[in-house]
Amino acid sequence: MSDSVLHVPREQLIETVSGLRDEGYVSALDVTAVDYLEHPGRDDLPPEVVSERFELVVTLISHAAPGRIRLRVQVPDEDPTVPTLFDLFPGTEALEREVADMFGIVFEDHPDPTRILMPPDWEGHPLRKDFAVGRIPVQFKATR
């Protein structure tokens, strides 16, 4: 049971997802991201896809013909922005907030671009590979 994988440039993300939704992918299950900072020589990308630091991973599911499809979107470090999928699948709201919180990827036109898991005044994005573990002073306001 392997899912189909599609590499999508971020400019075409919206129309791809919208096309897939018309084809019967009725629900967006998951939006997550990977920071490929420490994994430069990866070879699982097709030759025409240029590897970037971040990769946005969107999983959609089709119920009529049971199957999932995974969209992998390369997002450069210099300009970590992606269009939001909120208007196509409002259920991606919290998932996108989590990705923004954890990776610092900005979702353009997201209705609520605030932190979701970390405190609002937290500095940095914990799931980035260059976010050090265990050396961070307590960052809550009251202790400053």
Added chain:
Amino acid sequence: MSAPESIVEAATDEAVRRRENSAVLRIGEDDGERLEAEAGTSDTGMIMNMGPQHPSTHGVLRLMLEMEGETVMRSKPVIGYLHTGMEKTAETLTYLQGPTNVTRMDYASPLFSELAFSMATEALLGLEIPPRAVWIRMLMCELNRISSHLLFQATNGMDIGAVSMMLYGWREREEALRLLETITGLRMNHNYIRPGGVAADLPDGWRDDVLTLIDTLPARLNEFDTLLTGQPIYRERLQGVGVINTAECLALGVTGPILRSTGYVWDLRRDMPYLAYDQVDFDVVVGTYGDCFDRYAIRLNEIRESIRILAQVLDQMPSGDYRVQDKKVTPPPRARIDESMEALIHHFKIFTEGFKVPAGEVYAAVESPRGELGCYMVSDGSAVPYRMHIRGPSFVNLQTLPHLMRGGMVADAVAIISSVDPIMGEVDR
């Protein structure tokens, strides 16, 4: 099944509704000035904080409710109070240590996270696990589904005010947990399902223990029916409260009992079978109205279906290995370590260095008691995952709260949170 057009329509409607600020309260969680300004716009309105310390919020869920008298208008769930960075931690733990981490996410149904993690690892390794391990996993998962749904029955009863239900639900759940403890050694956070199979074979007498449980439970479930299902006060509190339809569920990514309560048949065990669910006979329970009562009834009847599955697992449990005999993944038997230096080294290396997993990425999903629980895993060829992400059903399902609560009474909010059955450990991870 609904036609795609209605789903597209519902998704657009829902997005517009949420964007136009009519269901979700868009206020930062620490924005005191905005709070006062918003609350001051009407004479009767106010913004009320519910939680994070509130017995009916199931842990540490905080809700910001915009009230108009007793009626809830907009609301916003505020989460993160239990965030401990488990996905970051997972990047430092080997594949063998991984289940100890993920098992602490959904603490009411820990075996499902372990299963999703193990299935993802096995997919990357290309491992086929032995039939006995598959059936042991099914046995454990269904036992865990029963204990999780019993926990729901207990807390749901308590939230509504049926305090005696709390005691009965807890008593039955404890029976299921005792059985899990006999098999895994722990009541919760079992670390039992591991990449390559399960941690240990079933103990002597397991068959009798399971039989005792599935013999006693149905009568107890009938007691629940007597106590709650037909009771007018209970029905009054739940029927027609927190209604959602199929298209809205799909637009919001909702899975599990909430999706099924709308009358939509979707269960990964039936529709995208994993383990050996295609070899057992069970029904997918669906509701009609998509309200709190349907969600209660679905969970109650899913316990009955799990009992049916357990009876079949007892009949069909194959003999053989409980874990794969692949020296790369499986530590040697304990007895071998005393007599063989190689076995000792082998054991030491597996538990210190771990085993290397081929580079790649994979998504594996199981039907947890709360919905689709997925594990997205990226390996760079080393012994620890490069990235491990758990798609927690509670996290996604929680987004229905503003929709379900809008226009209801504040007392209904309690019933609605309970019927969504969120486990905050999984929401915050």
